[in-house]
Each structure stands twice: as C-alpha cells, then as structure tokens.
Amino acid sequence: MTPHWTERCEEIRAWLAALPQVFIGSDFDGTLAPLQPNANDVRLPDLTRVLLQRLAACPGVVLAFISGRGLADLRRRVDLPGVLYAGNHGLEMTAPDGTTVLAPAPASAGSAVRQVQAQLTAALAHLPGVWIEDKHITLSVHYRQADEVRHPEVELIVRDVVCSHPDLEVRPARRIWEVRPAIAWDKGSVLRRFLDESGIPSNAAAFMGDDVSDFDAFRELPDGWTFAVGTDHRSDARLHLTDPQDTADLLRWIVEQRAAS
Known part of the structure; x- marks a missing residue:
C-alpha cells in the first residue's frame, strides 16, 4: 500500500527547506474540491481557497492547477491570480504572460x-x-x-x-x-511544459491528483513528490491522501513549513 503523506513528513520537510523554489501542482475535482453527483455542483471549500492563497503568496512557490475541466471553467472555480492553469487535461493552458495556449491538434x-x-x-x-x-x-x-x-x-x-x-x-x-x-498530449505533458517554462527541475516539484488522468503527471515526477487522493492506490504516486480534506491538511502543513524555511 502507498504510504500516507504523514509517514514521510520529515523527508518532505527537508525537501521544502532545501529548495529556493518549488512547484506545487494539483488536480481540482476530487483532489481540492469534493466530488458531487453533478459536476456543476463542485465547489472549492472556503478553507482550501484560503490555504491556496497563502501558498501562492509564499516566496519561491509556483502554484499550478491541471484539470480535466475546460480552462475557463477551472479558472472561474479556483479564481486565484498569479498562478498557472491548464484545462482539458492540458490541451489548453496559460502561457507565462497569462494568455491562453492550445496544444496542437488536427485541423479537422x-x-x-x-x-x-x-x-x-x-x-x-x-x-x-x-x-x-x-x-x-x-x-x-x-x-x-x-x-x-x-x-x-x-x-x-x-x-x-x-x-x-x-x-x-x-x-x-x-x-x-x-x-x-487524438494527440500525444496529457496532464504529464503540460506539467513538463510548466516546469520548463518556470525553470524548475522535476525533483523540486510535487503534484496531487485523484484520477487516472493524473497518473500521467505522476510519471513526469519520478524524483519529485506525488500524491494520489482516495482509496485507489493503483498509481505511480509515492504517497496518498485520503480525501480533499486531507489535501487541505497537507496544504496547511506545506504553508507552515515553507514559511518557516
């Protein structure tokens, strides 16, 4: 079974303290926001929003959201400035200047x-x-x-x-x-692009997600920290989170550690 993140606190603490810049990426539905029977009813919890705001304000933290939702929908639900967004599993993404970029696809x-x-x-x-x-x-x-x-x-x-x-x-x-x-582009592809554009190596990155589509992102970080959310641990993630509340607990802990480093 994949270890729970609290079993690796000391290693993660040392990792956060040693790096001048870190990349924290996350899926949205089921990771930051609890799943609902109707996807239109999914909302980011107020506490999680506050924690993400605090994390984005930490010096040396690049924050990114990579989701299967459409880019405009994702940005509206997260609603944080100064962070990176990718929607449609990476097929549409924000460029460093904030403009929207589309992955190349057949004209038809x-x-x-x-x-x-x-x-x-x-x-x-x-x-x-x-x-x-x-x-x-x-x-x-x-x-x-x-x-x-x-x-x-x-x-x-x-x-x-x-x-x-x-x-x-x-x-x-x-x-x-x-x-x-049908193109060779997924969440892992856009994660790699974000890292390259930010000048951050994979060993200075973390990503959390709950869906099979997040496995592509996990595989891009063999030497980073990856967190699978939920009870299904059949992924390449190093650690697991129980649910979105557990994700919020991890975010709070990261903010505290980053502020202390």
Missing part, C-alpha cells in the same frame, strides 16, 4: 467534436443520468448518475461513435468518458 478535430456531440446526444438519449459536457475542444460524457448496470452500455456507445472519427480518441476518467483530439 474541431468539426469532428461537433459531429460526435450530435451523434452521442442522440445515441445516449435513452439513458437517464447520462449527460454530455461541451468543453469546446473536447467532450465529457458523464455517467456518474446513471444506473450502474448501464455503465458498460455507455462505454460501448461512446467508443462505437468515436471510432469512426480518426482524429478523435476516447480516454477514461472518473465516471466520465473523455472525447478529445
């Missing part, structure tokens, strides 16, 4: 996404609890609220529709099927 991917959206809307209409989130350059097919016996049917329909569009692919998330451009 946009029209293919619109076609798939129409096809899936019709093909999934008979399944209560399934809904499609339009994230402009991607789609999220949410099935958390659907009857569990229908989950395999949702996957079958999504894959069947998308397979006729070679510029698109299907990737799993937590009770979500992501429809996105």
